[in-house]
Amino acid sequence: MSGGDPAVYLSFDIGGTKVASGFVTLPDRPGGTPVVTGRCEIPTEAARGGDDLRERIVALAVRQLDRAADEGTTIAGVGIAAAGVPDGETGVIVSATDILPGWRGQRIYDAFARVTDLPVRMIGDVGAHGLGEASYGAGRGRDVVLSIGVGTGIGGAIVTHGALFTGAHGVAGHAGHVPSALGRGFLCSCGTREGHVEPVASGTGLRDLYNRRREEAYEGRPVADGDVPEPALSGADVAVRAGLGEPLACAVLADSARALGECIGGMGNLIDPDVIVISGSVVKAGPIWWDALRAGFAESALALVRPTPLVEGELGGDAPLIGAAAAIDRHVRS
Known part of the structure; x- marks a missing residue:
């Protein structure tokens, strides 16, 4: 990479459903905008196991590197946003849920070293999302950014002065596992029923909260009664019903967001952040959700923290790829 030229990185976003990849060109001047090209994806097919997933990711990397060579693009390094809890120093997945069987213990750096001598850096997928937003999105220019992702699950990231804070065990930012009375009795993805916020405030959590309250409100009455709503299929389904004014959906959406x-x-x-960036599919739930979220925040936050802006993320699905590129860029320049 010659001095002054924009750096181009090969990035990966490894999730439970798909693995996305793309070439991320980072800006060579302050205030510039990253460009993501050559985007492609493969299904995760988690049931095939961690070894199979590792090998298919490496095969995808080979295809992407060949593509870059054919296009005359010089790749400066490889950034990986990985599901689970990765060790960025050793390249080992130190923890993973049953969503990705066999993923824990995978040695990702060793696998990539078989096909390329480029530097590789891996961080968590939610951390990458937060780093992308902090570096080039809604948190740009802020010293301390708290990023919260609200989708199928809930995750978070803390970025201070451009660096991702991962904590002593790599689990800093697990925002979905903060205690909430509303979550008591609901099974969290971490295995507890003692009351975490994720199982009632994620997309799937909205669905589950709605369906439990529906059962309680209409116990013993068939849907054929006419005024009994069908079970919700997803959090988006709950949001649509709330948008149409259904009282149960409106109450569930508001209580969950609060x-x-x-x-x-x-x-x-x-943390005392400068800004709190909220991203993910659930942020599209509408004004009922946002109003209740901000009300709950204001009720809970200390007086000096209360003015902290809660803003929607700007980078969308590109955020993890951009964040992974920012992580490898910081690594090769350090």
Whole structure:
């Protein structure tokens, strides 16, 4: 990479459903915008196991590197946003849930070293999302950024002065596992039923909260009664019903968002960020959700934290790829 030229990195975003990849050109001047090209993806096919997934990712990397060579693009390094808890120093996945069987223990750096001598850096997928937003999105220019991702699950990231804070065990930012009274009795992805916010405030959590309250409200009455709603199929389904004015959906959406806002207020009290960036599919749930989220935050946050802006992320699905590129860029320049 010659001095002054924009750096181009090969990035990966490894999730439970798909693995995305693309070439990320980072800007060579302050205020510039990253460009993602050559985007492609393969299905994760988690049931095939961690070894199979590792090998298919490496095969995808070979195809992408060949493509870059054919196009005359010089790749400066490889950035990886990985599901689970990766060790960025050793390249080992130190923890993973049953969503990706056999993923824990995978040695990703060793696998990539078989096909390329480029530098490789791996961080968590939610951390990459937060780093992307902090570096080039809604958190750009802020010293301390708290990023919260609200989708199928809930995750978070803390970025200070451009660096991702991962904590002593690599689990810093697990925002979905903050206690919430609303979550008591709901099974969290971590295995507890003692009351985490994720199982009632994620997309799947909205669905589960709606369906439990539906059962309680209409116990013993068939859907054929006419005024009994069908079970919700997803969090998006709940949001649509709320948008149409259904009372049950409106109450569930508001209660869920308020609980999440209260948790984010507590996180804000602990971290004292300059800005809190909220991303993910659930942020599209509409004004009921946003109003309740901000109300819960205001009720929970300390007076000096309360003015902290809660803003929607700007980078969308490119955020993890951009964040992974930012991580390898910081690594090769350090």
